[in-house]
Amino acid sequence: MLDQQITADKSSAGAASDTNTVDRALKPAHLKRLRFIFSKGRPVHVGTLGPMDLDLLAAGMLKCPTVDDVLGRSASAVLAITELGVRTLKVDLDARRAVCDVHHTLGGRLAHWLRETKGRMTWENVTFDRDYSTRLALDELDGWYQARLDVVACAVTPTARLADIAAYEVKVSVADFRADLANPKKLAASRDIAQAAWYCTPMGLLQPSQLPEGFGLICEGKTGDFTVLKRAKRKKDFEPHRDTLMTLVRRRATVPESAE
Template sequence: MTPLTLTRFHRARLMQIWRSAGWPCKDALEIDLLAAQLVVLHTSPEGCETLRLTEEGIRTLAQARQRGARALSAHDRLGQKFAGHLLASGRIVWRELSLRAVIDGAVPEAPAPIPATSSPLWSEDTPASRTAANVWRMARPDLFSVRNTSVPAYLQPMVHEIKYSRSDLLSDLRHDAKRQAYQWLCEECYYVFPAGVAEPDEIPEHFGIWVLHGGLDDGRFELLRPARHASCTLPFAVWMALCKATPLRGEDETAQAHLGEPGAGELPPADMP
């Protein structure tokens, strides 16, 4: 028998079978997986059919995940790790959304060049845009999150910018327009980087700071400085972007309560209306 060449669709189906009750779809993908002996069809005494991963199927899935983890850059791994930290605290998290933001029209005429390791958050400034009173820019925060709540006043939108290296952080700090865009989109804005990359007094005081102590696999996060809070109502354009994007999944989404609803385990801060 010719070995099966696994595609991303095969791997996705294996993960779906692993995470679900394994109800068969009876499609071509399942024929491939059954023939490769990565899954087995089980029939209960009542005649109910379900699919189960074999030992080879589990091993194949684990190897695919390990390859994916190795392919991630250190920046992506740090972002993924902090996203998990936010999800565990009960927030809804999106990665690298493209969001429209308003900034002050007084943009520096000659911004410092961006290193190749740092991707621009929006298109280059034009002379016409610099003379406008307010300028729209497309911002791409690394992590954008809101509280899991049904009450708009409790959303507390946040932006977290991930900076794994000092050069990437300093490049970002040289662009005031980017920081203005981050702040316009949220109530609190943070920089997240490994311990030792920068000192707190190098970061503008209205930004909060999270640092990672230890490695990307077993390190822990510490809040060095809370961000300055500023009330923010999410604009309609941001709501539309959130509706069209898919948030990250937590380990157990069903355990999250909605703030402001009966039985919610977390109460809003005392200073909120």
């Protein structure tokens, strides 16, 4: 049985409640199953019931009403989400939104610091594409073809050769950082797009020794106060690819106030 506790008023199970707290021992696979059934907006017919369904049924997050065909025989197993299941998904959604808010606000503060302290132009949440012909020309057909970077910064200059483009990946959890390490294409994209690649985290989250080869580390101590713990390795004679430049031109930069 699912090792799960829901803090709720059992005597008012039919009433909506936003004070429930879900034990984070609930496995991601259970939440994925709940989200799938919720997304259908109606009871879902399934061929067979599995152990995961049993966990959720026993926890009261799913129900399995009997559906009969015209001959009076059981047509198939049917799963429907309960109010408890809906509240569980809402608590999980709020928790994930809170993490995203922390992530985005840290990225925003980093971009502001780069502009006003370092005099750099910045972009936030930029998606870069590398099409088939580009990968073919670079002999990297199995390489990355799309990547989203949290913050990109470059010098205020009209010359691409002097742009000194830097890519910053913002991390607010060790799990998110480990997911990057497990995705070599994501790491390669940061290196290919920019002359220098960095990680930005809250102070104490990561140590410089944990970083992939060539990456730098910048950390926030007090709010808005950033410290470089390890400098990124800058590539010599680097010129950004035309696809990178077109992406940045299309998105337009936020420039330092002194440059406006």
